[in-house]
Amino acid sequence: MLRQTFHRCKGFRRPLSTIVNNSLDDFTVGGCVKEPKVIIIGAGLAGLSAAQRLASAGFKDFTILEASHRVGGRIETFCYDNKVLEFGAQWFKTGLNNSIFNLAMEEQLALQSDNNSAGIFLSPEGLPGIRQSVGDIGYTIFSEMKSKLNKMDCSADKVQRSVLDYLNLRIQQELATLSGPLQYDVYRVIYGLTNDLKAEIGIDLSLASALDVHGMASDSGRRVTVPRGMANLLAPLLREIPAESVHYNKQVDTVSWGTQVPTSPRALLMCHDTSAYEADYVLVTVPLGVLKSTADTMFCPSLPSSKTEAIKALGVGHLHRVFMEYTNPFWAGDQPKYRFARCMDEVNGPKGWASTISRIDYVNNTLAFEVSGQQAVEMENCSNEHVAMELTNLLRQYTGNWIPFPSNLLRSRWWTNKFFRGAQSYLGMQSNVEHQKELGSPVFAHNDPNNPILLFAGEATSIGSHATLHGARTSGIREAHRILKLTKAQNKI
Ligand SMILES: Cc1cc2nc3c(=O)[nH]c(=O)nc-3n(C[C@H](O)[C@H](O)[C@H](O)COP(=O)(O)OP(=O)(O)OC[C@H]3O[C@@H](n4cnc5c(N)ncnc54)[C@H](O)[C@@H]3O)c2cc1C
Incomplete structure (x- = not known):
């Protein structure tokens, strides 16, 4: 259905596989392929894009845990009184190498030059x-x-x-x-x-x-906006993700991973409301600002020092x-x-x-x-x-x-909201692309160096496209592919 739509779109020539590894295109779970249990933390664009890719490969055993009552994260459109107000992202660039433009074309959204x-x-x-x-x-x-x-x-x-x-x-x-x-x-x-x-x-x-x-x-x-609201970009993703896979008001407090006990799950997540979830792979897509303020207490055991150094070095803007x-x-x-x-x-x-x-x-x-800038934090108070x-x-x-x-x-509050703690990542004077690369690297348990447990996506992990919607989406797809490859390897396909 989606492919039909996009073939009809004028100028839309390259299929989604421009950002999809071809060898994974035809790979689907089911039948004799054993499916791992995947938990995605965060229903922003990165989390939803990962889920959509897993769903399109036939995955059924995945759950998105979203701390708030809504999807979209830093895409937040407020429609009322015949007005469309964007509290978060409001434009993206045209061009076939921009995954957001492609998404808008697939959905046949009317666009307007900024x-x-x-x-x-x-x-x-x-x-x-x-x-x-x-x-x-x-x-x-x-x-x-x-x-x-x-x-x-x-x-x-x-x-x-x-x-x-x-x-x-x-x-x-x-x-x-x-x-x-x-x-x-x-x-x-x-x-x-x-x-x-x-x-x-x-x-x-x-x-x-x-x-x-x-x-x-x-x-x-060119810079373009979506006059009906950026939230419409999420519709094609949500159509492919089963509604029951998204769990709202599930603030993940702790992720215990890499236990030595063979009968224990590879990862166990505890939410603020005391509910617990087991997982083979945990995909973390929370914003960098959230990692800065909670990574010390969220992960047990702690993240490797190279990861925590990257979290510290990269900047969060306002x-x-x-x-x-x-x-x-x-x-x-x-x-x-x-x-x-x-x-x-x-x-x-x-x-x-x-x-x-x-x-x-x-x-x-x-x-x-x-x-x-820092003055935005001042204003928020x-x-x-x-x-x-x-x-x-x-x-x-x-x-x-x-x-x-x-x-x-009316105004946004991206800093005081504990599920964001800032607007977007930036490279400061003490950071470089190696930190972004490290932030997006998977984390392995000591006893299993070939099969990671913790995976990381989100705009801040996207080299060359951080702080953008395109970066968030491609990072989610990147990690979904990692899970597909790992699943293939585990099933020896
Ligand atoms: C004001 C503003 C303007 C912007 N303008 C543009 C623009 O014009 N163009 C552009 O390309 N980009 C823009 N951006 C950047 C763009 O919005 C982001 O890069 C992108 O939306 C990030 O997506 P994400 O999935 O990485 O993170 P998010 O959208 O932040 O998703 C992360 C999700 O994790 C959830 N979460 C947090 N903590 C937990 C927890 N403990 N447990 C469970 N869930 C949790 C959050 O609620 C959130 O839903 C803007 C951002 C802001 C704030």
Whole structure:
């Protein structure tokens, strides 16, 4: 059924096997093949993708334990009042090498180009803001700079440099070519735009390694959104996974593994509600932030030191969305995109969280803002009233107009939610791809060096695609393939 759909899709030529090892394509369990018992921890995109792949290979004995009451994890679409608000992921790139684009094509989802145009840059002097032609110059310079940074191979550098180090150097070179009055405004436009990049990574650019952004452009398609909501991407996965395989409100507290007693299960999982599950393979897909805060107590015996070092070394960034609703919107429907021009110390200094906001988006009667980096954690601790007041003051300062308070405010809370503890992983100044590789490596019991028990997936384990939906999905499929291969080997096929 799925294959039929995708053959009908225009431009969709490569089958799912582009990300599937061919030798496993025809392998199914059942008949004389003994099926292992698999437990998947987490029903985010990685966990669901692994489950879908196992289901398509005929596996029946797998269970997903999800701590919350919903699937999707960091895909969280909130639909109400004719509005679609994305609290988590909101775009992906077109292109046949992007597994999310392929999923959207299979599902025949209508897609929309993400309006990431230059727009109008507001300055603290109020409207009309920076001249459009000057904003366009700054926007073009920054886009080229970012694209060069993406393509730059800094892996051979002796000293690991931060994204900000690279950018600062290039920004100074670019500004030196401009005349006086133009220079100051272009400078503010460019530093305002660095907040966009900060939101993509989730941390101050001085703390993110240039290795983090290297390769981001290799997937060079257009950015697209799903107007009906990103949660629709999950539908094709859920159709293939038996509903009874997903167990909700099952926060896994401990995973005991590698017991020496031959009659004991290979792994035993205990949930917060005291229910217990036995498994031959445990696929852990909880976010890196959760591993950072619970790995010490979750695994018994402890994880190998190389794994715990990787968990420590990789970074967790922060990104929050804030939506302010107005009973009587004060803007016209066809509003241009507004962005904030900033000075360098405003963006990089210890200023308040509102200084990390790069632009304003509109969803009907609602304004949407993104707050990123450590300042997003700061904001999460503020009350809704305080957040509304700060954002209203920001709008008043940058427009020079009296702007009303919103009638309602909604926002994500990825840091205080103990099932996430942050937005996405990043490569910091103390981490590299070896840590990502180690995080995604399987863990074996001492007495069984050929057959691992603990497997790891999730965006943070995806080399070259961490912090993305594509990375999460391919990591889940990668580990499902590992289970298929191990099952083949155990059955001596
Ligand atoms: C605000 C925001 C914006 C983003 N924007 C984009 C974007 O535009 N494009 C893009 O490609 N990516 C984006 N991302 C990243 C993308 O959302 C993630 O990379 C991806 O969804 C991660 O999927 P995952 O399966 O690895 O983890 P998750 O989706 O986090 O799934 C992990 C699951 O584990 C569960 N869990 C945690 N602890 C336990 C436990 N103890 N027991 C059982 N279950 C547990 C959680 O509840 C969760 O459901 C964004 C992320 C955020 C937060």
